[in-house]
Amino acid sequence: MLPVGATALDRSAAPMLLARDLRLERGSRAIFSDLSFSVESGQALVLRGSNGSGKTSLLRILAGLTLPDRGDVAWRGETMKALSATWRNAALYLGHINALKEDFSATENLRDALLIDGVHVAQMAQLSALEKVGLLDRRNVLARRLSQGQKRRVGLARLVLSLSHHPCKTFWLLDEPTNALDEEGVSLFTGLISAHLDRGGVACIATHLKLNLTSAVNELNLDAMAEVTR
Amino acid sequence: MSRTDMRIFKYSSPAMFFPLAGKLLPWFSALAVLFGAIGLYLGLFVAPEDFQQGEVYRIIFIHVPAAWMGMFIYLVMAMYGVMALTFNTRLSAMMMEALAPTGAIFTALALWTGALWGRPTWGTYWAWDARMTSTLILLFLYIGYIALINAIEDKKRADKAGALLVIVGSINVPIIYFSVKWWNTLHQGLSVSVTSSPKMASIMLWGMLTMAIACWMYAIAVSLARVRAIICERERDRIPGQERIPRRETTAGNAVASS
Amino acid sequence: MSAAPHSAHPHEPSGFAVERGFLVAFARDARLAVRSKGEVIQALAFFVVVVSLFPLAIGPESALLKRIAPGVVWVAALLSVLLTLPRILANDHADGTLEQLALSVYPLPLIVAGKIVAHWLITGLPLALLSPVLGLQFGLESRELVVMFASLMLGTPVLSLVGAIGAALTLGVRGGSILLALLVLPLYIPVLIFGAGAVEQSMAGIDVSANLSLLGAILLLGGLVVPFAVAVAVKISLD
Numbered sequence: 001m002l003p004v005g006a007t008a009l010d011r012s013a014a015p016m017l018l019a020r021d022l023r024l025e026r027g028s029r030a031i032f033s034d035l036s037f038s039v040e041s042g043q044a045l046v047l048r049g050s051n052g053s054g055k056t057s058l059l060r061i062l063a064g065l066t067l068p069d070r071g072d073v074a075w076r077g078e079t080m081k082a083l084s085a086t087w088r089n090a091a092l093y094l095g096h097i098n099a100l101k102e103d104f105s106a107t108e109n110l111r112d113a114l115l116i117d118g119v120h121v122a123q124m125a126q127l128s129a130l131e132k133v134g135l136l137d138r139r140n141v142l143a144r145r146l147s148q149g150q151k152r153r154v155g156l157a158r159l160v161l162s163l164s165h166h167p168c169k170t171f172w173l174l175d176e177p178t179n180a181l182d183e184e185g186v187s188l189f190t191g192l193i194s195a196h197l198d199r200g201g202v203a204c205i206a207t208h209l210k211l212n213l214t215s216a217v218n219e220l221n222l223d224a225m226a227e228v229t230r
Numbered sequence: 231m232s233r234t235d236m237r238i239f240k241y242s243s244p245a246m247f248f249p250l251a252g253k254l255l256p257w258f259s260a261l262a263v264l265f266g267a268i269g270l271y272l273g274l275f276v277a278p279e280d281f282q283q284g285e286v287y288r289i290i291f292i293h294v295p296a297a298w299m300g301m302f303i304y305l306v307m308a309m310y311g312v313m314a315l316t317f318n319t320r321l322s323a324m325m326m327e328a329l330a331p332t333g334a335i336f337t338a339l340a341l342w343t344g345a346l347w348g349r350p351t352w353g354t355y356w357a358w359d360a361r362m363t364s365t366l367i368l369l370f371l372y373i374g375y376i377a378l379i380n381a382i383e384d385k386k387r388a389d390k391a392g393a394l395l396v397i398v399g400s401i402n403v404p405i406i407y408f409s410v411k412w413w414n415t416l417h418q419g420l421s422v423s424v425t426s427s428p429k430m431a432s433i434m435l436w437g438m439l440t441m442a443i444a445c446w447m448y449a450i451a452v453s454l455a456r457v458r459a460i461i462c463e464r465e466r467d468r469i470p471g472q473e474r475i476p477r478r479e480t481t482a483g484n485a486v487a488s489s
Numbered sequence: 490m491s492a493a494p495h496s497a498h499p500h501e502p503s504g505f506a507v508e509r510g511f512l513v514a515f516a517r518d519a520r521l522a523v524r525s526k527g528e529v530i531q532a533l534a535f536f537v538v539v540v541s542l543f544p545l546a547i548g549p550e551s552a553l554l555k556r557i558a559p560g561v562v563w564v565a566a567l568l569s570v571l572l573t574l575p576r577i578l579a580n581d582h583a584d585g586t587l588e589q590l591a592l593s594v595y596p597l598p599l600i601v602a603g604k605i606v607a608h609w610l611i612t613g614l615p616l617a618l619l620s621p622v623l624g625l626q627f628g629l630e631s632r633e634l635v636v637m638f639a640s641l642m643l644g645t646p647v648l649s650l651v652g653a654i655g656a657a658l659t660l661g662v663r664g665g666s667i668l669l670a671l672l673v674l675p676l677y678i679p680v681l682i683f684g685a686g687a688v689e690q691s692m693a694g695i696d697v698s699a700n701l702s703l704l705g706a707i708l709l710l711g712g713l714v715v716p717f718a719v720a721v722a723v724k725i726s727l728d
Binding site for chain 2: 682726
């Protein structure tokens with residue numbers, strides 16, 4: 001059992017993500033085909049591409065929500081069946097839409113997300129996470145009354161707590177995480193990613209932004225991939 | 231984990247099945263006509279007049295086979311549904327889609343001929359007896375399936391959703407039939423039992439069986455034709471000889487789907 | 490659905506309790522329902538209104554009303570549950586939380602089961618509790634009212650269960666609620682027959698225990714099997 005506050009991951013059991021020959025069709029069109037890539041521990045993979053190039057679909061395949069038409073994804077050498085328990089334990093997926101219940105407050109949404117992840121986090125730690133993302137004074141406001149940026153920040157709070165309390169979530173899948181975030185939010189986000197990568201985690205991020213990360217960043221441009229395969 | 235093509239059976243790929251279906255089609259059509267002719271001959275000319283119902287009873291030579299086929303096709307669809315969900319074969323789902331309209335038509339035909347039979351024989355077009363009511367519910371199940379797969383735009387999702395629906399429906403069918411039978415015995419106000427068929431001379435049984443086979447051959451033939459159309463619609467580019475048909479261009483030039 | 494995780498959560502004191510997923514989902518949905526009490530009460534109001542339509546349509550002749558009471562109350566209950574089915578899944582699908590539930594460490598069938606039980610608690614249970622009052626309006630005797638209550642108590646959970654399958658299959662699909670009704674109502678028919686039939690049997694003086702046991706058996710079987718079907722349907726819809 002790791003003591004509270006420990007954030008280091010065992011680098012020898014480093015997560016390695018390997019995608020092999022992924023193909024996804026929608027209707028009669030192949031969104032991407034023969035897509036292969038790997039991400040090492042401590043690396044980030046940034047997905048770039050225009051609207052419709054398949055960034056969200058690829059992330060959903062990595063999360064296990066969507067089945068590819070061909071190819072597979074292996075994590076730490078083990079081919080993952082969609083939504084298997086191992087995968088669910090290790091992945092933290094923040095989608096394009098804020099996954100928030102409008103009828104819950106920021107605090108309650110955060111607590112709900114943690115409960116679903118099966119993690120015990122002390123009240124104090126949750127509050128400090130909300131404070132870190134700048135939501136402390138809005139923490140009891142119902143989500144329907146938060147601004148878009150504030151809603152996004154609740155997701156950031158989940159990342160904060162993942163760093164401190166949820167070390168097995170080594171695999172971050174983030175779809176346009178900086179949408180609606182202001183400069184301060186973006187730099188906060190960048191800090192979180194850097195911390196996550198520093199301790200050996202893996203991140204796949206679909207974004208339009210140029211991220212200033214110190215760690216290794218691979219870029220995957222799905223528009224370019226599409227031109228090759230068509 | 232990807233959708234694995236079942237290489238065990240070569241023809242499980244829709245593009246490979248397309249020409250095979252085309253070759254089989256005329257044979258089944260011929261068999262349907264053959265058996266239909268024999269069955270109708272037996273039913274209309276050879277089988278004796280029923281001493282209670284006269285000539286009218288002859289409608290059972292369509293009514294009963296149609297009812298059997300409606301039931302049978304649903305079960306075949308359920309079987310394809312299990313295959314579609316466990317093995318992820320596209321063709322299984324396409325066969326389901328191809329069979330559904332035929333099954334629905336047979337079920338509707340059974341209901342209609344049942345009504346036509348009922349009127350002159352028992353004085354009423356519709357009596358809520360167990361069998362007819364269960365057949366009506368089966369028609370609802372067919373319509374539900376067709377509505378569902380047409381409402382879902384993503385074909386892959388539609389395939390799997392339809393498969394699950396038919397599997398759930400087929401598990402329900404015995405429960406539905408049992409409950410409707412029970413309901414019927416509870417409410418015995420209506421003493422008319424449309425299910426009381428004339429005593430079966432064996433020739434009548436043969437007639438019905440022949441017609442049933444005719445319907446079965448017809449169902450296969452029609453489904454093969456329909457599945458070819460479905461394969462064409464979905465996988466045009468992979469079928470040799472079909473690419474010549476120019477694809478409809480979307481107004482924006484390159485189709486843009488949401489990512 | 491594997492229940493054994495490969496990594497232990499360091500702060501789970503007693504190890505990983507898979508069953509907790511049921512409670513988490515149940516508590517969550519119950520709390521959300523409390524926040525939208527209006528919706529819940531609307532379903533009850535709908536129930537009362539629909540039941541009242543029949544005497545208005547058919548006439549207040551008491552013998553006739555008594556005869557149709559079981560059917561009327563049951564059909565109204567059925568339609569009321571149908572109207573509330575989107576609660577189970579569609580709201581979560583629309584705001585993106587359903588994906589998070591699918592990605593939960595807890596198995597999806599357990600989460601779904603928790604949601605369905607919560608749904609029943611706020612729809613079926615109130616309907617069952619209210620039904621004797623409506624039955625009185627139709628002139629039913631107290632023994633028959635008890636049977637009506639019991640049949641609805643046993644039957645409405647099945648309505649929630651079977652309805653959840655339809656709700657899961659039609660997530661985000663256009664023409665949603667009519668399509669959902671078309672899919673689900675045929676599957677509701679056995680429960681309707683046994684439920685209304687039980688009340689009619691009690692009115693005829695026949696022993697209803699066999700009938701109610703049948704409903705109970707369907708409930709038991711459904712409760713064990715349906716959550717898995719719903720989980721599969723959810724995954725299909727999220728694909």
